[in-house]
Amino acid sequence: MSSEVVDYKMESSILTMNFERTLKAPIHCTGTGLHSNAKVSLTLLPAPPGTGVLFRRTDLGPEAEIQAIHGNVTDSRLCTTIGNGKSNGGGVSVSTIEHLMAAFAGCGVENVIVELDGAEVPIMDGSAAPFVFLIECAGIAEQNTPRRAIQVLKEISVGNEDRWASITPSDHFSLRCEIAYDNGAIGAQSYDYDSRDGSFADEMSRARTFCLESDVEEMRAAGLALGGSLDNAVVIGEHGLLNEDGLRYDTEFARHKALDCIGDLSLAGAPLMAHVHSFCAGHAMNHQLLGALLDDSDAWRWIDMDAQSPNRRNAAPQVHHAAAAASA
Ligand SMILES: [Zn+2]
Numbered sequence: 001m002s003s004e005v006v007d008y009k010m011e012s013s014i015l016t017m018n019f020e021r022t023l024k025a026p027i028h029c030t031g032t033g034l035h036s037n038a039k040v041s042l043t044l045l046p047a048p049p050g051t052g053v054l055f056r057r058t059d060l061g062p063e064a065e066i067q068a069i070h071g072n073v074t075d076s077r078l079c080t081t082i083g084n085g086k087s088n089g090g091g092v093s094v095s096t097i098e099h100l101m102a103a104f105a106g107c108g109v110e111n112v113i114v115e116l117d118g119a120e121v122p123i124m125d126g127s128a129a130p131f132v133f134l135i136e137c138a139g140i141a142e143q144n145t146p147r148r149a150i151q152v153l154k155e156i157s158v159g160n161e162d163r164w165a166s167i168t169p170s171d172h173f174s175l176r177c178e179i180a181y182d183n184g185a186i187g188a189q190s191y192d193y194d195s196r197d198g199s200f201a202d203e204m205s206r207a208r209t210f211c212l213e214s215d216v217e218e219m220r221a222a223g224l225a226l227g228g229s230l231d232n233a234v235v236i237g238e239h240g241l242l243n244e245d246g247l248r249y250d251t252e253f254a255r256h257k258a259l260d261c262i263g264d265l266s267l268a269g270a271p272l273m274a275h276v277h278s279f280c281a282g283h284a285m286n287h288q289l290l291g292a293l294l295d296d297s298d299a300w301r302w303i304d305m306d307a308q309s310p311n312r313r314n315a316a317p318q319v320h321h322a323a324a325a326a327s328a
Contacts, residue, residue, distance in 0.1 A: 018305040020147050022046045022111040024139030029130070031122020034096055034209075035079065037227035040118035044134060047111040049145035052269055053104055055082070055094045059117040064092045068101060068114075070267040070290050076283040078224060080264055095120045098283065099209075102263030103131035106200030109140055110147070110270075126208035126232040127248075128259055132201050147305040152274035154299050158288045163280035165289040170275040172196050177258040178279045183212060185236045189254035193262070195271075204262075206248045207255035210234035213242065261286050268294065273303070 028043045047054065053068035066072055066084050074093060075081035080101075083093030094114075100121050104112060106128065114121075124130035157166040173195040180188040193204060211225070213235050219225040234252065235242040249255050257278075264286035265272060278285065293299050 018147055020049045020111055020143045020145045021109050021140050022048075022051075022143060023109065023135065024141045027134045027138040029122070029124075029134060031124050031130075032227045032232075033118060033120030034123035034126075034227050034232060035224045036118070036120045038118050038120060040116055040120060040122050042122055043115040044138060045113040045115065046141065047113045049111060049143045051111040051113065053101065053110070053112055053114065053266075055092075055097070055114045055116065057092050057094065057117075057119070058115050060092060066092045066094060068097060068267055069269050070287065070294060073267065073287050076264075076287045078219070078283070080267075080283050080287070082267075093119060096123065097121050098260050098263035099124075099126075099128040100131050100263070101266045102259045103128040103135060103205065105262050105266035105271075106205060107132060107135045107140065109135060111143065123209075123227060123232045126234070127256070128205040128263070129201075132205045136201075147271070148302050149271045149273050149305050150268055150300050151303045152272060152293065152300050154296075156289065156293045156296060156299055158292050159279075159281070159285055163282075163285060165276065165278040165281045165285050167272070167274045167276050167289055167293055170273060173272050174275045175258055175261060176275075176277045177254050177261060177281075178277075179254050179257055180280060181253075183236055185240045186210075186253050189251045191251050191254035191258045193258050200262075203249070204255050204259050207252045207259050208232070208234050208248065209256055210236065210253055213237040257281070265290055270302070271305075 023044055023046045026043060026045045030039065030041050032038065033040055055066050055068060057064040066082055068082060072082040072084055073080060074083035079096040080098045081093055081095035082097060083091050085091040094116060100114065104110065152167055152169045155166060155168045157164060159165055175193040176190060178190040211233055216225060216228065216235065230243050234247065260283060261276065261278060264283055265276065268290055
C-alpha cells in the first residue's frame with residue numbers, strides 16, 4: 001500500500017483524485033449522542049483498499065460490524081441508521097451516521113474503520129466540521145488502488161410536488177439543495193455545491209443541524225433528541241433563533257441539508273458522477289432516491305476514475321459489470 005500523505009487542503013476535488021484513500025493514522029474523540037444522550041467514544045482507523053466505511057461496535061464484541069452501504073439502512077426518519085440482524089441475535093445498529101459519512105465523502109476518504117462503544121455517532125457540534133478536523137489531524141494516505149465511481153446514465157426522480165429529489169448524469173458530482181419553510185427565520189433557501197471546487201470544508205462542513213423549538217418537546221416525548229442542546233443544534237423559536245451567536249453561514253439551513261444529502265448518498269459506496277437536485281428533501285427522500293437509482297440497472301454503471309484523468313481524457317472508461325453493485 002502506498003503511504004504518500006496527501007495535504008488535505010490541496011484536495012481541490014475528490015473526483016479528479018483517482019486513487020482510493022484512507023487515514024494516515026488512527027484518531028480518537030468522545031462525544032454525546034444527539035438522540036440517546038449517551039456518552040460515546042469514537043475511533044477512526046486506517047483500512048485497506050476496498051474496505052469502504054465499516055462501523056464496529058466495540059461494546060458488542062469484535063465481530064459486531066456493519067458496512068455503511070445503502071442496503072443496510074434501517075431507519076431514516078430523523079437521522080440515518082444502519083443495522084443488520086447478524087450479530088448477537090439482536091443485530092448491530094449505528095445511528096446518526098450522516099455527518100461523519102459526509103466528512104468522509106467531502107474529504108475523499110473511502111476506506112476507514114469506525115469504532116464506537118455505543119449505538120450512536122456523537123453529534124459533536126451538530127455539523128461535520130469536528131469530523132473533518134479529525135480527518136485532517138489523522139492525515140490522508142493515498143492507496144495504490146484506482147478509485148471507482150458510479151456513473152449515472154439517466155434521470156431518476158422521486159417524491160411529489162411538495163418535496164422531491166432527482167439525479168441526472170454529469171461528469172462530476174454536484175448538488176443543488178432547496179428548502180422552503182413557513183417559518184420566517186428559515187424561509188426559502190438554496191445551496192449549490194460542486195465537488196470540483198474544494199469548498200466542502202470551508203463552505204459546508206460547519207453547517208449545523210437545526211430544528212424548530214416547537215418540535216423539540218414532541219421529539220423528547222418520543223425519546224429522541226435527548227442530547228440536543230444549543231451547543232449542537234440551531235433551534236428556531238417563535239421569535240427567531242435561540243442561539244445567541246447566530247448563524248455560521250447566511251444559508252446555513254440549506255447547507256446543512258446539502259451536507260446531510262452528501263452523507264446519505266455516500267452510502268452508494270462510491271462517488272456518484274451525477275447532479276442531484278432536491279427540494280425539501282430529508283434523509284428518507286435521500287435514501288429513496290439512492291435506492292431508486294441502484295435498483296435500476298439501466299440507470300448507472302461502474303467506471304474507473306482513472307479513465308477520467310486529464311492525461312487519459314480520450315480513453316474510454318473501463319466499465320465493470322453492473323451486477324457488482326448489488327452489494328453497493
Ligand atoms: Zn444533519
